[in-house]
Amino acid sequence: MKKLLVNIFALFTLLLLSTGCDKHFKEPMVLGGQEVSAAVLNQGKEKFMQNCYACHGETGDGKGPASHYMRPIPRDFTHPEAYFKFGGVEAGQLPNDETLTQIIKEGLDGTPMLPWDLADEDIHAIIQYIKTLSPRWQKEKPGKMVLAPKDPWAGNEAAGIEEGKKLYHATVQCARCHPSYVSKQELFDVTKALLGYDMTEIDDNIYDPQLRDSSYGHKLIPIDFTYHPIKTGTEPKRLYQTIAAGIGGTAMPAWSSLTAQDLWALTHYVKSLADLRDTPKAQALQKALRSQPPFVAPQPDAENSEAVEN
Numbered sequence: 108m109k110k111l112l113v114n115i116f117a118l119f120t121l122l123l124l125s126t127g128c129d130k131h132f133k134e135p136m137v138l139g140g141q142e143v144s145a146a147v148l149n150q151g152k153e154k155f156m157q158n159c160y161a162c163h164g165e166t167g168d169g170k171g172p173a174s175h176y177m178r179p180i181p182r183d184f185t186h187p188e189a190y191f192k193f194g195g196v197e198a199g200q201l202p203n204d205e206t207l208t209q210i211i212k213e214g215l216d217g218t219p220m221l222p223w224d225l226a227d228e229d230i231h232a233i234i235q236y237i238k239t240l241s242p243r244w245q246k247e248k249p250g251k252m253v254l255a256p257k258d259p260w261a262g263n264e265a266a267g268i269e270e271g272k273k274l275y276h277a278t279v280q281c282a283r284c285h286p287s288y289v290s291k292q293e294l295f296d297v298t299k300a301l302l303g304y305d306m307t308e309i310d311d312n313i314y315d316p317q318l319r320d321s322s323y324g325h326k327l328i329p330i331d332f333t334y335h336p337i338k339t340g341t342e343p344k345r346l347y348q349t350i351a352a353g354i355g356g357t358a359m360p361a362w363s364s365l366t367a368q369d370l371w372a373l374t375h376y377v378k379s380l381a382d383l384r385d386t387p388k389a390q391a392l393q394k395a396l397r398s399q400p401p402f403v404a405p406q407p408d409a410e411n412s413e414a415v416e417n
C-alpha cells in the first residue's frame with residue numbers, strides 16, 4: 108500500500124512537472140524592447156528542448172549532454188551579459204532577430220552549430236525564448252545593424268586585395284593576432300613605407316595565430332584564413348559585416364573607426380586568403396613563408412659611416 112502511494116505520488120509529481128513545463132509562461136514578456144506573448148514563449152521553449160537542448164542545455168547554459176569536450180563550447184544563453192559573437196551589431200551589443208535567424212538557418216561553418224531546417228515561425232519562437240534566459244534582454248534593446256555599403260572596389264577587386272593586404276599587415280595590424288601572409292622582407296618594406304619605421308626584429312611566430320583570452324571561458328584562435336573556415340562564411344557583405352562589427356566577447360574589436368573603403372579592401376583581402384583554403388596554393392604559400400632564410404634587418408645607418416662607431 109505504501110509502495111502504491113509512493114508510486115501515485117511520483118506519478119502526480121511527474122504530471123505536475125510536465126504540465127508545468129508546457130505552460131511555463133503565463134504572461135507576455137518585454138524582451139529587447141518588444142512584447143512577446145506567452146504562447147510564443149511556450150512554443151519557443153518546446154522547440155528549443157527538441158532541437159537545441161542537446162548542446163545548449165536544459166537551462167540554456169551551454170552545458171547540454173552533447174556539449175562535453177566541444178570547442179568552441181555551445182553558447183551559454185543564461186549569462187547576465189548575454190554574449191553573442193556574430194550578431195551583426197557592434198561587438199558587445201545585443202543582436203537583432205534577423206541576424207540570429209540567419210545564424211540558426213545557416214549555422215556556423217566548422218563548428219558543431221549546424222544549419223537548422225526549421226519553420227520560420229519556430230525559429231522566431233526559439234529566438235524569443237532564448238531572450239528570456241538572460242536578464243539583459245529585459246533591460247536593453249538590440250544594437251543597430253552594421254550593414255555593408257556599396258563596394259567601392261567593385262570591378263577593381265585586385266586593387267582592393269592589394270590595399271587590404273597593406274592595411275592587414277601594417278596600418279590596421281590584423282596580424283597582431285591573426286597570422287601574417289607576407290615574407291619578412293615584404294613586412295619590413297610595407298611597415299617602413301606606411302608606418303615610417305624600420306623593424307629590427309621579426310619573429311618566426313608571426314605565421315601562427317596568437318591565442319587570445321575571451322569571455323567564453325577558454326582562449327580562442329584568431330583564425331588562419333588559409334586553414335580554418337570562417338564561421339559566418341565568405342559571402343562578401345556578411346564578411347564585411349563580421350569584420351566591421353567585430354566579434355562579441357572575443358579579442359576581435361569592432362573596426363568602426365575605419366572607412367568603408369578600407370573595410371571593403373580588408374574584406375577582399377581576407378576573402379582572397381579564404382579562397383585558397385583546401386587548395387595546394389595554401390600549402391605552397393605556407394611552405395614558402397616558413398622556409399624563408401633568417402631575416403637580417405638592414406643596418407639603419409650602414410651607409411652613414413660617421414654614425415657607426417666600430
Ligand code: HEC
Pocket residue numbers: 155158159160161162163173177179180181182190191192193194207210211215218219220221223233338
Ligand atoms: C551539436 C551542438 C549544437 C546544437 C544542437 C545547437 N547548437 Fe547552437 N551553438 C553550438 C556551438 C558549439 C556554438 C558556439 C559557436 C562559437 O562560439 O563559435 C553555438 C552557438 C549558437 C549561437 C550563438 C551565435 C553567436 O553569434 O554568438 C546561437 C544563437 C545558437 N547557437 C542557437 C542555436 C539554436 C537556436 C539551436 C537549436 C535550433 C542550436 N543552436 C543548436 C552548438 C550547437
Ligand code: HEC
Pocket residue numbers: 179192193275279280281282283284285319327328329330336337338339340349350354357358359360362373377
Ligand atoms: C586582438 C586580436 C584580433 C585582432 C587585432 C583581429 N582579430 Fe579577427 N579574430 C580574432 C579572434 C580571437 C577571432 C576568433 C573568434 C571566434 O570565432 O571565436 C577572430 C576571427 C576573425 C574572423 C572570422 C570570423 C568568423 O565568422 O569566423 C575574421 C574574418 C577576422 N577575424 C578578421 C579580422 C580582420 C580583417 C582584422 C583586422 C582589421 C582582425 N580580424 C583583427 C582576434 C583578432
